Amino acid sequence: MTDTLNSSYTVAQERKVVTAIPGPQSIALHERRLAVVPVGVGTALPIYIERANGAILVDVDGNQFIDLGAGIGVTTVGHTSARVIEAAAAQLGKVTHTLFTVTPYEEYVRVAELLAQHTPGDFPKKTVLVNSGAEAVENAVKIARKYTRRTGVAVLEHAYHGRTNLTMAMNFKAAPYSTGFGPFAGDVYRAPNSYPYHDGLTGAEAAARTIGYLEKTVGAYDLACLVVEPIQGEGGFVVPADGYLPALQQWCTENGIVFIADEIQSGMARTGAYFASEHFGLVPDLVLSAKGIAGGLPLAGVTGRAEIMDSALPGGLGGTFGGNPVAAAAAVAVFEQIENDDLLAEATRIEQTLVAGLEELASKYDIIGDIRGIGAMIAIELVQPGTGATTKEPNPKAVDAIVAYAASQGVLVLNAGTYGNIVRFLPSLAISDALLTDALGVIDDAMATLR
Ligand SMILES: *Cc1c(COP(=O)(O)O)cnc(C)c1O
Numbered sequence: 001m002t003d004t005l006n007s008s009y010t011v012a013q014e015r016k017v018v019t020a021i022p023g024p025q026s027i028a029l030h031e032r033r034l035a036v037v038p039v040g041v042g043t044a045l046p047i048y049i050e051r052a053n054g055a056i057l058v059d060v061d062g063n064q065f066i067d068l069g070a071g072i073g074v075t076t077v078g079h080t081s082a083r084v085i086e087a088a089a090a091q092l093g094k095v096t097h098t099l100f101t102v103t104p105y106e107e108y109v110r111v112a113e114l115l116a117q118h119t120p121g122d123f124p125k126k127t128v129l130v131n132s133g134a135e136a137v138e139n140a141v142k143i144a145r146k147y148t149r150r151t152g153v154a155v156l157e158h159a160y161h162g163r164t165n166l167t168m169a170m171n172f173k174a175a176p177y178s179t180g181f182g183p184f185a186g187d188v189y190r191a192p193n194s195y196p197y198h199d200g201l202t203g204a205e206a207a208a209r210t211i212g213y214l215e216k217t218v219g220a221y222d223l224a225c226l227v228v229e230p231i232q233g234e235g236g237f238v239v240p241a242d243g244y245l246p247a248l249q250q251w252c253t254e255n256g257i258v259f260i261a262d263e264i265q266s267g268m269a270r271t272g273a274y275f276a277s278e279h280f281g282l283v284p285d286l287v288l289s290a291k292g293i294a295g296g297l298p299l300a301g302v303t304g305r306a307e308i309m310d311s312a313l314p315g316g317l318g319g320t321f322g323g324n325p326v327a328a329a330a331a332v333a334v335f336e337q338i339e340n341d342d343l344l345a346e347a348t349r350i351e352q353t354l355v356a357g358l359e360e361l362a363s364k365y366d367i368i369g370d371i372r373g374i375g376a377m378i379a380i381e382l383v384q385p386g387t388g389a390t391t392k393e394p395n396p397k398a399v400d401a402i403v404a405y406a407a408s409q410g411v412l413v414l415n416a417g418t419y420g421n422i423v424r425f426l427p428s429l430a431i432s433d434a435l436l437t438d439a440l441g442v443i444d445d446a447m448a449t450l451r
Contacts, residue, residue: 008082011053015410015438016064022047023061042176044414045407052079055431057412065407066439069414070428073233073265073377076292076334077343078430083333084295091329098325100129101318107328111293114335115303118274121283126309129301129323133264133290134162136300137227139317140286141166143302144225144258147311152223154214154257156193158235158418161227161262170227172235173418189218193232194240197370197381198392203243210244211251220255225286230276233265236417237379237424239372245280252285258308260286264300268292269338269429271375272347279374295334299327346429347375353433354378354425357440365447367398376431379416379424396420398450405446411439 022030022045030046048060055078057065070076077084091107100108112127119125128143130136141153153170161167163177169184171177178184191213192199194206201209214223230245232238252259261284266276270292277284286304293299298321302309337343355371358380362368369383369392382402384393399415402423406413416422423443427436 009054010080011051011056011058011064013054013056013432013435014064015056015066015435016062017408017410018063019061021063021408021410023059023063025060029060040176044403045412047407047412054078054080055428055435063410065410065412066431066435067412068425068427068431068439069412070426071296072291072414073270073426074291075296075428076268076270076376077295077337077341078428079296081295081333081337081430083337083340084297084330087333088295088297088326088330091326095325097321099320100323101315105325105328107325107332108323111299111301111323111328111331112303114332115287115289115301118335119284119287119303120275120277121305124306125303126306127301127303128309128317129299129328130319131298131300131321131324132162133262133288133300134164134167135319135322136264136288136290136302137161137167137170137262138164140227140260140288140302140304141225143286143304143308143312143317144260146316147308148224148256148258150222150224151187152218153188154218154223154226155188155190156210156228156232157190158193158195158232158238159190159227159229159262160232160234189214189223191217193238194244195238196241197372201241203241203245204247206241206244207247207251210248220251220257223255223257225258225260226252227260227262229262229264229266230280230282231266231271231374231377234416236381236422237373237377239374240280245277245282249282249284258285260284260288262288264288264290265426266377268334269343269347270377270426272344272351273375274338274344276374276377293334294327294331297324297327297330299324299331341430343429349433350376350427350429350431350436351378353436354440357437361440361444361447364444365450367395367447367450373425376429377424377426379422381417382421382423394419394421398447399423401450402443402446405449406439406442409442409445411442413439413443
């Protein structure tokens with residue numbers, strides 16, 4: 001349990017709905033927003049948040065929501081964690097910016113040391129820090145190309161890697177991420193993934209399919225890198241079959257292809273390991289971190305084998321804000337909190353509570369086709385009634401209805417998946433079993449309203 005944290009909560013860890021959702025203040029703010037913020041910046045829920053603490057969001061109308069999204073897996077250590085606030089505030093009063101590539105500072109080096117220590121693999125590693133997940137992906141591809149002197153980039157079906165030009169080309173889903181935004185970066189090759197619920201393949205079979213596809217359509221010799229999410233995030237928490245990822249890694253190693261694990265969503269303790277790669281016995285050449293690394297401050301990194309990371313020319317990597325001292329100090333505090341509060345164990349506790357509750361729901365509602373995920377990264381895939389054993393027809397309408405109903409009752413939950421038919425649970429690791437059980441009750445009610 002999270003007793004060590006409870007003493008420092010500044011918002012009662014409870015759900016409380018005091019207005020219609022969204023409330024009047026949120027509605028007023030949303031009108032202002034619509035006038036000045038483009039529609040391309042989407043809004044999943046027009047609920048304006050005034051403060052947040054632990055696993056609770058408080059909106060401008062005083063409603064309290066159980067947060068099962070954590071800003072898409074960002075506030076892994078809990079909202080406004082006292083440790084993170086303290087570290088960031090202290091750093092704010094010391095130095096907020098010098099530009100690490102002009103005059104460096106210790107916090108950046110410390111984050112690089114911690115990432116070297118906690119990413120898989122026992123060999124010299126180096127890290128470049130940047131501002132966002134997409135920027136980490138971009139840098140990893142740059143580095144892999146420079147190192148291999150090859151250009152091809154392989155990605156998997158249902159992947160999501162960001163919204164920059166290169167990463168748009170790497171995403172599986174066109175709308176809304178890339179529709180109308182071309183021309184796109186070339187030399188990106190998309191191969192079938194392992195999706196046990198749908199393909200029924202073993203890891204070895206799925207790996208043979210992926211590798212065969214890449215060998216036929218591009219050829220190993222022209223590939224600089226293969227980028228995989230060990231557990232796919234936006235794709236719907238797709239956990240590959242046993243042996244799939246190790247087989248891909250082995251093929252990469254044999255063919256001089258840099259194996260890159262995009263752990264932007266799955267990393268930083270979310271799955272009960274520092275990086276999800278560990279669950280699959282992977283030792284990636286490069287590991288990407290972002291979302292959960294700095295408790296909500298913008299920071300991302302590429303960590304990997306020193307000889308690969310050192311291939312770029314001096315000045316070839318970096319950027320004005322990359323590895324900002326305040327964000328870096330927050331990241332150091334996040335690592336400390338993972339250790340001090342044993343958050344890896346908390347992720348496993350959350351998995352047990354969520355999976356047990358969801359299995360109970362699945363016994364009542366046949367639209368739950370699949371329950372999957374590891375740690376505090378759990379999803380349900382919703383199918384049309386009666387199709388669970390046959391066509392597994394996607395049921396995005398049920399997902400939308402559940403998300404909307406849950407919000408109206410004070411539970412924030414996110415959708416996911418290429419077909420929008422997945423509900424994902426990725427709460428802060430500070431969330432209590434009591435809050436999870438309360439939230440599952442609301443999901444139960446939501447499903448009951450669908451019948
Ligand atoms: C969110 C995400 C990204 C993009 O990160 P941004 O910080 O939004 O640019 C890339 N890969 C994965 C797996 C993600 O979940």
